[in-house]
Amino acid sequence: MSRPGRTRSPRRMVIVGGDAAGMSAASQARRLCPPEELEIVAFERGDHTSYSACGIPYWVAGDVTDRDELVARSPQEHRERGIDVRTRTEVTALDVQGSRVRTREGGSGREEWTGYDELVLATGARPIRPPLPGIDAEGVHAVQTLGDGERLLADLAALDRRRADERPRAVVVGAGYIGVEMAEALLRHGYRVTLVDRAEEPMTTLDPDMGAHVREALNRLEVATALGSAVTGLETDAEGRVRAVTTETDRHEAELVVLGMGVRPLTDLARDAGLPLGDSGGVLTDLAMRVRGHDNIWAAGDCVEVLDRITGAHRHIPLGTHANKQGQVVGRNIGGDYATFPGVVGTAVSKVCELEIGRTGLLEAQARAAGLRWVTVTVEATSRAGYYPGAAPMRVKLLAERRTGRLLGVQIVGREGAGKRVDIAAVALTAGMTVEQMTMLDLGYAPPFSPVWDPVLVAARKAVSAVREAG
Missing domain, CATH: 3.50.50.60 (FAD/NAD(P)-binding domain)
Structure with a gap:
């Protein structure tokens, strides 16, 4: 038995x-x-x-x-x-x-x-929420959870019911990914939006020269940018609702404030x-x-x-x-299986209205902090063949290691078709490719999708020359 x-x-x-x-x-x-x-x-x-x-x-x-x-x-x-x-x-x-x-x-x-x-x-x-005067006032919102989103939408609806004919004002504190995305969301609700950040250019996940192009595009969309000055506090009215955001240099009226200062x-x-x-x-x-x-x-x-x-x-x-x-x-x-997470190369994309923003790898400041020596190139190109309808301008910046030509990072700012092109560079970074190896990548081509030389490969070709010139 x-x-x-x-x-x-x-x-x-x-x-x-x-x-x-x-x-x-x-x-x-x-x-x-x-x-x-x-x-x-x-x-x-x-x-x-x-x-x-x-x-x-x-x-x-x-x-x-x-x-x-x-x-x-x-x-x-x-x-x-x-x-x-x-x-x-x-x-x-x-x-x-x-x-x-x-x-x-x-x-x-x-x-x-x-x-x-x-x-x-x-x-x-x-979410980063510094202990500033008025930071917990009514009308100040974070956007981390679904509950945050519900409260913001309810506030927008309440303000919409009682507002006059003029466009209300909103301030977004923080000009990173969440900040620029929320700027677009508030534009869509009919607000006059001011984007405030202590950095000199928006999107500190980009190098400042690329961030400048984001700022110019935001300004064309009628998003006011107040940069290079830290927020010092939030003013409230007699009922405890936010009415303005103050910085080291200015004051910005606001019926509504969204915090996008990172996490x-x-x-x-x-x-x-x-x-x-x-x-x-x-x-x-x-x-x-x-x-x-x-x-x-x-x-x-x-x-x-x-x-x-x-x-x-x-x-x-x-x-x-x-x-x-x-x-x-x-x-x-x-569960008894085996797996590892091998790390990341730092890829991210975002958009504000028609502007697409992508980055992967290192910024110049990060390359400097890592003790690397590098060359950098920037190219202007189009998302499709120049003669094909809808071709839109695109700016690509590429960093390569000075001696080896190893790809270190890519940043892209442009219109439709720009953002996801950063994935080409993300794969090249993961594979440890040099810019010379990148120039021979077998990418898909047809006039509705790309010029004969894709903008990322144009930047790689230019970087090859820069590496050779640098010795």
Whole structure:
């Protein structure tokens, strides 16, 4: 007779954060492990899971008409797939020695401890919100979560109902990706928009000479730019609503203010638990996304620092593309498979009205900080054959290592067809190509899509000459 086997409890995977990284990890682990082998519990302090924060400016602008279009999978849909999602529940402490987390329910305030075998930190990032006078006034909005978007749209609707015939004024603080996208969204709502930033040019993810072209395009779109002066405070009216933004040099009236000053890793829990953090405050992991020095703790998404494949340093680059990939890596590893996240080259695209902006690799300041020597070239080209209808101007800037000709970075500013061309350079950077090797890339050609020599390859050809001239 065979003896009955001993019942074994499943391992428990606890996830802190229910957006891209956390729920990608949960979904991937569930594909590999059934519930009887792996229990998955995800704590999310908000109401929503698996949504696109990157899409919020387009929802505000009206390109996306319904909030739920931004939600890839609801909490209930995750539960139906065997993932215990607990919304409105905040993790307030980590006990690394005891392998448990403390949680607090938002409604009841009840606190309890939950043990884990595997812990995944996917806490994301928090918007930068400096302690300025008036920063918490009515009418001042961030755009980090779906709730932020709902509050902004409700405020826009309320202002629209009571405004006079004249165009209302809005100020966007911060001229990065979110700032320029929100400037367009507010233009679409009929606002006179002023974009304020302490930098001399918008888009500090570009070199200043390329940022200048973004500024010129914004001005042509009637977005006023107030640059080179830091915000000092926000004025309010007698009812506590924002009425103006003040800087070191000026004052800008506003019925509405949007903050787009960037984000920082949300790593308070990790720091308090003594987990290793990098220079930017992000959690440090190995290539498998395991937190350094901790076999059963993992981290992914906007709360981590990632390996820069060009310089070998670690950087904080908060993007949904990275978060989803890192979450899948974590889920595969916890589920018994094996995967690594090899790092990034720093690719990003954005748009404001018809202007497209793309970058990948290093800026000049980053190349200098890494101790590299480089040459730089800039070319003017068109998105299609010059004779084909709709051909639009495009500016491409390329950095190459001075001695080897290795590609270091590319920035593109132009009209339709400009932004995604940066992907050519992203692949070349990942492959470690030289600019001379790039000139022979077999890219698709037809007059409606490109000139005979694609603008990126024109820049590569010019860079080959610059490298040779530099010796």
